[in-house]
Amino acid sequence: MVVTGGTGILGRLYCRKMAEAGASVIVSDLDQKHCTDLAGEIRENTGTHTVGMAVNLTSEDSVKKWAKEIIEMFGVVDVLVNNAAAKSPNFFRPLDQFSLEDWHMVMSVNVTGMFLTVRELGPLMAARGKGSIINVSSIYGVVGPDQRIYEGSWYEEMGGAISTPLVYSASKGAVISMTRYLATYWGPKGIRVNTLTPGGVSSGQNNVFSEKYSYRVPLGRMAEAEEMVGALLFLASDASSYVNGQNLIVDGGWTAW
Ligand SMILES: NC(=O)c1ccc[n+]([C@@H]2O[C@H](COP(=O)([O-])OP(=O)(O)OC[C@H]3O[C@@H](n4cnc5c(N)ncnc54)[C@H](O)[C@@H]3O)[C@@H](O)[C@H]2O)c1
Numbered sequence: 001m002v003v004t005g006g007t008g009i010l011g012r013l014y015c016r017k018m019a020e021a022g023a024s025v026i027v028s029d030l031d032q033k034h035c036t037d038l039a040g041e042i043r044e045n046t047g048t049h050t051v052g053m054a055v056n057l058t059s060e061d062s063v064k065k066w067a068k069e070i071i072e073m074f075g076v077v078d079v080l081v082n083n084a085a086a087k088s089p090n091f092f093r094p095l096d097q098f099s100l101e102d103w104h105m106v107m108s109v110n111v112t113g114m115f116l117t118v119r120e121l122g123p124l125m126a127a128r129g130k131g132s133i134i135n136v137s138s139i140y141g142v143v144g145p146d147q148r149i150y151e152g153s154w155y156e157e158m159g160g161a162i163s164t165p166l167v168y169s170a171s172k173g174a175v176i177s178m179t180r181y182l183a184t185y186w187g188p189k190g191i192r193v194n195t196l197t198p199g200g201v202s203s204g205q206n207n208v209f210s211e212k213y214s215y216r217v218p219l220g221r222m223a224e225a226e227e228m229v230g231a232l233l234f235l236a237s238d239a240s241s242y243v244n245g246q247n248l249i250v251d252g253g254w255t256a257w
Helices: 011-020 032-046 060-074 100-128 166-189 207-215 225-236
Strands: 002-004 026-028 079-082 131-136 191-198 247-250
Touching (some): 002 100, 011 032, 011 225, 026 032, 026 060, 060 100, 079 100, 079 225, 100 166, 100 191, 131 166, 166 191, 191 225
Parallel strands (some): 002 026, 079 131, 191 247
């Protein structure tokens, strides 16, 4: 199983939990040391053949080299989780100040990077006649953001007030379209392609934001990272053997209003 963005907030949990379920995981993210360290910890705890393999999704050469190494080392890929997403340097800037560089950076990881991973690894899965590709979107690929929740917000990790930029919605909407396309393209070859759409996960946002966000959620709270894992396991496993081209939204009901 390959997880891009594998050392991020959700990615590292996906890697750990999938290995606990018996998968050999290829932990892939920008930084080789982070990938190696996490893979080592997972190997020790689970005894699976888990390895860290860095990739830069903005580089065609890097993705090609990475895919070649995976194919040489494992020969097969059962599950590909396209989970990586870029937070560009000025990600929280308002639309009228949002730079083209930031736009390109986000699109090159969230959309073009996904194109490259499926182009390089999809044919391997198709040749085997079996596989599951899980593309990670966001509620903001499904609905527009409620701009009222951002006033007074703060996110320590990014050192700024929170907002959802247009490019994030554009890229995450594209993820859902790409899933539908790939589901019909590779369905006849036995590959299932689905979207996993998380709602807002609690990860250090300030109380003002958490409260405003939670007010918009029928369940009345943000998600815990662990709450995404069940959906991932479902889409990765044969429990979803007839599920193809779908979007599994795990958002506490945010998009149900
Ligand atoms: N956390 C949430 O609240 C939330 C909500 C909805 C959707 N999502 C989606 O879930 C996924 C994971 O989110 P997260 O919160 O763990 O984010 P995160 O920022 O912690 O993880 C994303 C990872 O992608 C990696 N990445 C960025 N650019 C890359 C590149 N060029 N090549 C390879 N890797 C690269 C980063 O290094 C990072 O580790 C993302 O697709 C995100 O959009 C998250």
